[in-house]
Amino acid sequence: xxxxxxxxxxxxxxxxxxxxxxxxxxxxxxxxxxxxxxxxxxxxxxxxxxxxxxxxxxxxxxxxxxxxxxxxxxxxxxxxxxxxxxxxxxxxxxxxxxxxxxxxxxxxxxxxxxxxxxxxxxxxxxxxxxxxxxxxxxxxxxxxxxxxxxxxxxxxxxxxxxxxxxxxxxxxxxxxxxxxxxxxxxxxxxxxxxxxxxxxxxxxxxxxxxxxxxxxxxxxxxxxxxxxxxxxxxxxxxxxxxxxxxxxxxxxxxxxxxxxxxxxxxxxxxxxxxxxxxxxxxxxxxxxxxxxxxxxxxxxxxxxxxxxxxxxxxxxxxxxxxxxxxxxxxxxxxxxxxxxxxxxxxxxxxxxxxxxxxxxxxxxxxxxxxxxxxxxxxxxxxxxxxxxxxxxxxxxxxxxxxxxxxxxxxxxxxxxxxxxxxxxxxxxxxxxxxxxxxx
Amino acid sequence: xxxxxxxxxxxxxxxxxxxxxxxxxxxxxxxxxxxxxxxxxxxxxxxxxxxxxxxxxxxxxxxxxxxxxxxxxxxxxxxxxxxxxxxxxxxxxxxxxxxxxxxxxxxxxxxxxxxxxxxxxxxxxxxxxxxxxxxxxxxxxxxxxxxxxxxxxxxxxxxxxxxxxxxxxxxxxxxxxxxxxxxxxxxxxxxxxxxxxxxxxxxxxxxxxxxxxxxxxxxxxxxxxxxxxxxxxxxxxxxxxxxxxxxxxxxxxxxxxxxxxxxxxxxxxxxxxxxx
Numbered sequence: 001x002x003x004x005x006x007x008x009x010x011x012x013x014x015x016x017x018x019x020x021x022x023x024x025x026x027x028x029x030x031x032x033x034x035x036x037x038x039x040x041x042x043x044x045x046x047x048x049x050x051x052x053x054x055x056x057x058x059x060x061x062x063x064x065x066x067x068x069x070x071x072x073x074x075x076x077x078x079x080x081x082x083x084x085x086x087x088x089x090x091x092x093x094x095x096x097x098x099x100x101x102x103x104x105x106x107x108x109x110x111x112x113x114x115x116x117x118x119x120x121x122x123x124x125x126x127x128x129x130x131x132x133x134x135x136x137x138x139x140x141x142x143x144x145x146x147x148x149x150x151x152x153x154x155x156x157x158x159x160x161x162x163x164x165x166x167x168x169x170x171x172x173x174x175x176x177x178x179x180x181x182x183x184x185x186x187x188x189x190x191x192x193x194x195x196x197x198x199x200x201x202x203x204x205x206x207x208x209x210x211x212x213x214x215x216x217x218x219x220x221x222x223x224x225x226x227x228x229x230x231x232x233x234x235x236x237x238x239x240x241x242x243x244x245x246x247x248x249x250x251x252x253x254x255x256x257x258x259x260x261x262x263x264x265x266x267x268x269x270x271x272x273x274x275x276x277x278x279x280x281x282x283x284x285x286x287x288x289x290x291x292x293x294x295x296x297x298x299x300x301x302x303x304x305x306x307x308x309x310x311x312x313x314x315x316x317x318x319x320x321x322x323x324x325x326x327x328x329x330x331x332x333x334x335x336x337x338x339x340x341x342x343x344x345x346x347x348x349x350x351x352x353x354x355x356x357x358x359x360x361x362x363x364x365x366x367x368x369x370x371x372x373x374x375x376x377x378x379x380x381x382x383x384x385x386x387x388x389x390x391x392x393x394x395x396x397x398x399x400x401x402x403x404x405x406x407x408x409x410x411x412x413x414x415x416x417x418x419x420x421x422x423x424x425x426x427x428x429x430x431x432x433x434x435x436x437x438x439x
Numbered sequence: 440x441x442x443x444x445x446x447x448x449x450x451x452x453x454x455x456x457x458x459x460x461x462x463x464x465x466x467x468x469x470x471x472x473x474x475x476x477x478x479x480x481x482x483x484x485x486x487x488x489x490x491x492x493x494x495x496x497x498x499x500x501x502x503x504x505x506x507x508x509x510x511x512x513x514x515x516x517x518x519x520x521x522x523x524x525x526x527x528x529x530x531x532x533x534x535x536x537x538x539x540x541x542x543x544x545x546x547x548x549x550x551x552x553x554x555x556x557x558x559x560x561x562x563x564x565x566x567x568x569x570x571x572x573x574x575x576x577x578x579x580x581x582x583x584x585x586x587x588x589x590x591x592x593x594x595x596x597x598x599x600x601x602x603x604x605x606x607x608x609x610x611x612x613x614x615x616x617x618x619x620x621x622x623x624x625x626x627x628x629x630x631x632x633x634x635x636x637x638x639x640x641x642x643x644x645x646x647x648x649x650x651x652x653x654x655x656x657x658x659x660x661x662x663x664x665x666x667x668x669x670x671x672x673x674x675x676x677x678x679x680x681x682x683x684x685x686x687x688x689x690x691x692x693x694x695x696x697x698x699x700x701x702x703x704x705x706x707x708x709x710x711x712x713x714x715x
Contacts, residue, residue, distance in 0.1 A: 158467075162609065176599060176608065179615035270682030273614060290600065294681035302602040309604030 001062070001403075002138055002336055003098040007070045007089065008048075008055030009173035011111050014088035016051075024049035032077060033132030039073070045127040048104070050121050052111050057101060059138035067091050098332055100143060102325045105161035106149030107159060114159035114314045114321075119150045142332070149328045156324060157317040162310030166194060167201040169303045169310070170277050171247065174202060174245055177273050179294055181206035187243040188228070189236065189257070190250030191218040194279045198247050199226060211239055214250070229235050245275045248284035257285040259292075266292060277303070337402035341393050344406045347415045348389065352382050443497070444553055446490045447512055450547035453483030458539035464532040465610050473532045480535060483542070484519045504572060511549025514699075515542045517580035521624065526584065529620055533611050537587040560615065567642035575635035575660075579695060581628030582667070586692035588620035592685050621688055622674045631665035636661060659698045666691050
């Protein structure tokens with residue numbers, strides 16, 4: 001019987017100080033895979049280790065992998081006590097495990113719902129496991145399907161729409177004002193980490209850094225790094241007419257961008273829109289400036305408000321995304337169950353063939369033409385007898401009840417139970433296709 | 440109900456259906472609603488176009504405008520033509536949401552007073568007259584599109600000022616894009632209206648023997664054309680931007696509306712295509 005299993009910890013329950021101790025660093029991954037190949041040679045394994053989760057995905061045709069064994073591996077490999085993480089760990093099997101990987105790939109299990117990064121991380125984990133040789137047919141199908149589900153959900157729903165981080169909200173807003181960014185001029189007031197991140201994002205989107213205003217020792221290197229001009233602190237107001245976007249994040253205890261200079265600048269600019277991003281706390285830009293026409297001022301709370309609104313929109317899409325995941329999990333499970341049914345079907349066919357051959361032998365020596373007619377009749381009867389059980393099996397696999405049906409067939413026809421490993425045989429020749437239903 | 444009226448009812452119903460689909464698209468209620476809305480708009484436009492072909496044949500006029508119903512039908516057709524054909528790239532759920540009800544409303548109002556009868560103006564089959572009417576109506580249609588973009592600009596501007604990231608914030612184009620969609624049709628409209636005025640002089644000469652006749656609508660139309668030309672100049676030459684000029688554009692459209700409907704209803708004269 002094919003087993004799918006997940007064992008792991010994620011951001012929902014497990015604190016970061018525990019997650020970081022269990023994180024598989026890239027350089028230690030080969031060592032981990034070597035251990036897995038040695039200790040669990042018949043188990044297919046994938047390790048997904050990101051800042052928000054450490055998860056091990058397993059697929060196996062026989063036997064099981066107890067949680068204690070997996071926890072022991074983590075304990076020995078990372079050199080931490082089991083009691084530190086065991087309480088946060090979860091174990092999912094079968095359908096729940098299948099759905100979990102699909103949800104992870106779709107970004108539904110992420111801290112920021114619908115984020116795209118996880119799909120890349122899953123691809124990378126898949127590649128590493130393939131290179132290490134711990135992926136065979138089942139895990140390959142499962143992960144490949146999960147990646148497809150991740151893409152499908154992002155295409156069919158709006159789960160990844162709308163910026164949800166402060167720098168990306170800055171870019172989204174700029175694009176709502178100026179359209180696709182192409183050379184809009186940015187001035188940075190102050191040299192905080194967040195302002196640099198926002199500047200990076202805006203530049204990547206197509207805007208251009210023009211001036212950096214700050215202290216000589218921090219402002220000048222930042223200006224040089226972004227191909228901008230360095231401007232001393234006291235001499236920046238005159239540049240308000242030139243720029244399109246201003247990012248303020250100085251440590252000043254009071255507003256330094258005041259209403260009147262902006263008002264004057266707006267007249268000189270002939271009302272060309274001006275986007276002001278105030279990331280500083282206390283605020284660097286007088287809030288009254290937002291009342292000016294064609295000036296769009298966003299402070300850190302406003303940016304967070306937009307990010308939260310976008311996140312709410314994404315959450316609305318979760319139900320639709322889950323419907324896709326259910327559908328995909330149904331199809332995947334049907335494929336797995338059809339695969340599991342293959343040995344029993346094979347045995348049922350052999351059983352019929354044996355009976356037919358036995359009955360034909362009773363006729364003793366008959367003419368060749370007579371034998372052909374008998375064989376033809378036997379072939380037709382065989383097909384008709386097998387039709388109903390095969391259709392029932394197909395239906396059962398769609399309903400997730402294939403095991404019960406298989407047991408019934410085995411009991412009714414007194415078939416021996418399948419041996420371990422028989423499930424991976426191809427099933428095309430015996431009436432049920434093992435092809436992935438989406439292919 | 441006559442056959443031409445039935446055709447207009449069908450076109451109007453298709454525009455109403457398109458509006459409902461646009462609404463569903465913007466509210467995110469129906470998958471592929473936007474696609475269906477655009478299809479319905481286009482089919483509505485084809486039916487609308489068919490109406491003019493059939494009326495040209497029936498009425499025996501090159502441009503079948505012989506009564507209030509025809510005037511409304513032609514104005515809405517010109518608007519649909521500019522939106523669906525000349526500015527095909529701007530077709531979107533937000534524009535459709537404004538234009539589909541305008542088209543239905545114009546057809547509805549026209550159908551409510553659908554009376555025909557050839558215009559009793561001199562030289563109304565003169566090519567100058569046909570061109571004069573055609574260019575004037577296309578100018579008005581362009582101003583209507585510019586107006587729709589202006590309304591969307593103000594909505595997006597309000598969304599950006601409110602800082603809530605609401606539905607319209609996500610669904611509407613950027614301010615920059617909307618500005619383009621305000622001034623491009625506005626410029627077309629201004630020059631078409633200037634053209635209509637020039638052609639009107641020629642028609643006046645052939646119909647009444649004089650290039651210029653003192654008529655309230657002639658005076659206000661010249662005023663409106665210059666008003667729009669000033670706005671176009673401010674945007675493209677002086678590089679004035681922002682909300683103020685957009686609001687002036689909306690005021691301009693208010694003048695167009697008054698000029699088109701008000702003058703027809705209140706004053707009498709050779710510019711009265713319908714009214715008392």
